[in-house]
Amino acid sequence: MTHSLLELERVSKAFDGFQALDGASFSAAAGEIHALLGENGAGKSTLMNICCGLYTPDSGSLRLAGRETRLSGPREAAALGIGMVHQHFKLVRPFSILDNVLLSRLGSGDRIASAKGERLAMRAAIHEQAAALGGTLDPDARIDSLSIAEQQRVEVIKALIAGARILILDEPTAVLTDQEAEKLMLTLRRLASSGTTVVLVTHKLMDVKRFADRVTILRGGRTVGSIDPKGTALEELTRLTVGETLPTVRETQPVFGRRRLETLGLSVRRADGTKAVDAVSFHVRAGEIYAIAGVSGNGQSELTEVLMGLRRAGSGSVQFEDAGEAVTAADPARLRRYGVAFIPADRYRYALAGGLSVAENYGVGDVARGRYGSWLWLRRGRLRKNAEEALSSFDVQGVRALSQKAALLSGGNAQKLVIAREFSDPPSIIVAQSPSRGLDARATAAVHARLQASARNGAAVLLVSEDLDEAMKLAHRIGVMAGGKLVGEFTAPFDRQQIGGAMVGHA
């Protein structure tokens, strides 16, 4: 192996007490495709953001071609030949490709004149780079008329024109179809053979196996290993990525009732026409906790939004037991009548009105249903009394007064307030999306206990979670979503490796 072009050694970085990187090391040689593999939260993005100058490490060093370097920002990183293709492209959509390339070159040389010569030069450069990558691009095409894959190509070309020798791509295949991903990989292979170092940040094992020369695996902010993926079995890669865990065992097998919630071939399209959810069918029975697991962005949020009545399904239907008929779209008010309770992931946005008081947040749904008087009359006394009872029985801490604004509650207590409201009438169906996101261990345990208790009392619980540990701990069955499809269904006791394998695309 030749000497390393990019080297990171024992890098640590903490955010608000959370150790994102804990002495991680990484090194990539010139002319290789180097994959950086890890689960969500393993520290991949943090590490690469340090490489491109967005974050400064707390400790550890970065060396470029053997020379110790401190980056002041993305601009300096770019000047040193580090180009980054972000997962969300940094392109001005109504502009042409040419204009975007010109814009990226404006920073330093500031002339007001139209610089016809430069336009011509850049036009030629775009043609040349596009051809070198094996394709054609019309420099005058508007970004928003291009496919996602073409936009990605523009980002690569932009970085190359800026003189990138190290090209970092953050989850480049996440937004592509298989054929497009294949084509991108051919492009990157071509780049690597001309001496560019390509760093591929990914959680897809297949990408690593098929395209990478080397792979560095991160887990929990630490480097687990740097190996040759060609000579390593998929099982071994999976084990390194998700860690060694024993299958979880559940003592008693509860008895499940009738199907309370069922989807039949549910599909949802994104604004750009691609399928976010693709023919998903599953059912949740009374007394059962069914978890939807998967790497974030594989259609779970869209699925949840349909179930919450916030989004229309393209095709297929949802069956709520109490609705009596299959529905393709229902508004939230109707869903409430079917006895559906929601615990959304973004509790401050969808579950609480931060500017209203704790008591008002608690009672808002019941006020609408007329429990606290008619439209003309609000029975504040009863509302306050019920709110007080609920707060104490659901152990919501940190409420100094019922008139305190809900936004002032901490994450855990805000979530408990949401649960107190949603469970004020025992719900028959619960849809919970990442209910413990951002909560500390104690609050998480409390939320989990509530969900389990509800299931024991006969509610059907749908848990949508990106946290596999949470899903495996609570669920009786787990459905895995990848690329919008339900790719596998598992029944307790679970095998973590099998589920992890399905999540990253090799069931």
Next chain:
Amino acid sequence: MTTFFVTWLATIPQLAVPYALAALGLILSERAGVLNLTAEGLMLVGALASVAVLLTFRPDPLVAMMAGMLAAAAVSVLFSFLVIVLRVNQVIAGLVIVFFCQGLTSLLGNLFGWTSKAFSGLGPVSLGVLADIPVIGPILFRQDVIVYLMIPIVFGVSYLLQRTRLGLRLRAVGESPEAADAMGVSVSMTRFLAVTAGSALVGLAGAYIAVANVKVWIDDMTSGRGWIAIALVIFARWNPWRAAAGALLFGSIQAVIPKLAAAGIVLPQYLLMTTPYLATLGVMIWVSIRHLNGPSDEPGALGQPYVREERR
């Protein structure tokens, strides 16, 4: 009948100029992403400042109008400070500036005795023989210098936006400040320059009303033309040439009112005076209906303050 049309057509250009100038100024600001509702106020500032200079120093009317431009640009710095540095809501900041300018100009005009004092103002350019050609002469060759300058000004703004590096930057900041920032464009500085330059044009529009149209200062003399210009920008879909065409349309509506009365057609006066606003309303409805099934060409980040994503 011919006289009616000739006198009508001959007054259109000078009534269209304020709309065109104000709309161009607003386009500069809004293409950079700053929703600028200050037009009505800045036009008053431009008008009063030019009248003040004209009455005090008796310079060439064009010099007085330059003073109007400078005054409006200076006041716009306050607006820029509010919306770009402090990131105050752009609608509220714009309205505040309008009310501030209305009060300030009224106060200063009365305090210094500039109100209702007539002056000769800006007259037509003498083009000799051409001006004496029947029909065409009065319409095309008896206009003032600003009317003739409008063509290069519209062309210049259009060229600046579409063909220069500065324009590229300006539009990028208005469409996608995040992407522009990532590519090393200073969002704040670009927006500040766009607002200042645009406000100077808006100030010129006000100065033109005072020095060339009315030739006197009275309180609130712009009478809503700043608001019409804001609607005109939407109608023109932020395109300078379309804005110029829209200005001619509104200019012709405004020009026809006194001519109808002079021709002996009797219509309720107050109904006639509402026609520009009715036309604005109609245009807005038409534009909105069309936009229901198509792009509005509105700058992507119009009205959004830009805050760089903080490093976590």
